[in-house]
Amino acid sequence: MIPLNYHHLYYFHAIAQEGGVAKAARALFLAQPTLSAQLKEFEAALGRRLFDRVGRRLVLTEDGKAVLRYAEQIVRLGRELSDDLRDRPPGGALSVQLGATPGTPRAVVEALIAAALAAGASHVDCKEAPLPELLEDLGDHRIDALLSDSCDATHGAASRRWRRIARLPVAFAGTTAVVKRLARLPKGLAAVPLILPKAPSSVHRQVQTYLAENALRVRVVAEVPDGGIALRLARAGRGVAPLDSVTLKDWTGLAALAGGPSSLRHELWLAAAEGRLRPNPAAERLFQAFSVS
Template sequence: MSQWVNYHHLLYFWMVAKEGSIAAAAKRLSVSQPTISTQLRTLEDNLGVSLFDRSGRRLALTQTGSVALRYAEDIFSLGREMVDVLHERLEGRPLRLVVGVTYVVPKLVAYRLLQPALNLGDGLHVVCHEDKFDQLLGRLARHELDLVISDAPIGPHVSVKAFNHPLGSCGVTFFGAPPLARKYKRGFPESLDRAPFLLPMQGSMVRRELDRWFDDLDIHPEIVGQFDDSALLKVFGQSGVGVFAAPSAIEAEITSQYGVQVIGRSDSIQERFYAISVERRLKHPGVLAISEAAKTKLFG
């Protein structure tokens, strides 16, 4: 078996798989059908596998062919990305990084995650969109986004072809306006039983973790508000409406920005954050900067 792939042959395979027939691929590539047939067989011989089941004029991918197609998609997608990046730099245009952030990700966490990309100093232009998880995944699938930052990984049953890249995790800190903090700090965490609480919406990963923690400790919070948007939740917390929880990694920023105080902390609740992309291996310089800084600084 050959140790190297002839990428010219691989291009013919990729085009046949996409077009569904040798005739259509030959027309698209402006070459003869015998040329494609010959090079397809050469590729199969070199790899030692059958990539197509040949029945009539149409070709059906074998199971092995489907695996090869996924790799070919990645290879040629990366090639197109390289050309785009080089053209942008040669023409003096800033390299763009289009990021989607789910509502439940705290704005301070999103800023801390994106800051290393902004600090690259290479003319990187960051575009940030905020939306619900499902909506962002749809835009990622349509290649409208380079990256989605979320507190939950993409599940195995989601039809979108994307990959999870864990950024890190941290415990949770409970905050309150000064009067609430004085009242509930003593005797934490049992003191939180019947305390007024501001919580993320049901269904979010952090809400499930909080509910589990409450059940384990037999704590029954009085829910006074539920929020999709983490920043709005903190504004209500700042006003003294209720106790709220946020990642311990941004504890100092929250106390400074919102004028609240720490009631207590728990490492039994873990907030996890993920970068989700269509790339199996991260390549965009901005995304690499985000991933590296998250693992070594923010959650290190």
């Protein structure tokens, strides 16, 4: 049996992912000669050449491709092990790491954190980042679950689960003073500044479709990353904004334009990692039970 060195395997994986020793050395903060030596030691231990040099790039041999498939699984398990121990500090406490994409209602993020604490977590760490970054974090076990207003069930689908937690009604809302002088929808949108969520928000896509279907020419004065900013601009009389029911619920002084489409919905999704050897029980309870109405 070949005694495998985890560092060798990890360094080989990094070189394969980066496409060369120089790039991998920069990513790992190692000297290039040191990394080259580690690769040679690994190839010698296996008795196989893992890369061929083609121009300035290293290209995996057939044996290298096979080793990489194993390395990906072993590195993933190593990250999962680190996350498992981080989630369970000494003393029996549980920690949960969450992610949320820009555009998810702040009130829902707050409710998710509260639900994680109620599910048994003694500490919750939450970060905001674009969906591709959070999906990578989820796959590498840097977070336990992510909240998003879009569901990516394609890339890396086998490594995660998705659950829709809400379909929140969306209304075009503004101050009472602004709304009362406007005609019913859809015509009323042509006479008022419009505040939109930034793409690729699902609400942004739905609003653009609604405008196109009704042949409306509107004046968009701002595109903002989340509903909280849109709400504050609307409350300041800067225009009307498509706001979901959770964002609107706790605010007075705003009114919805009459005749709005019932089809406008802000869908929210929760994703969790799949196939962990020892799932985080607090994160599992959160994924199974959390919902918004």
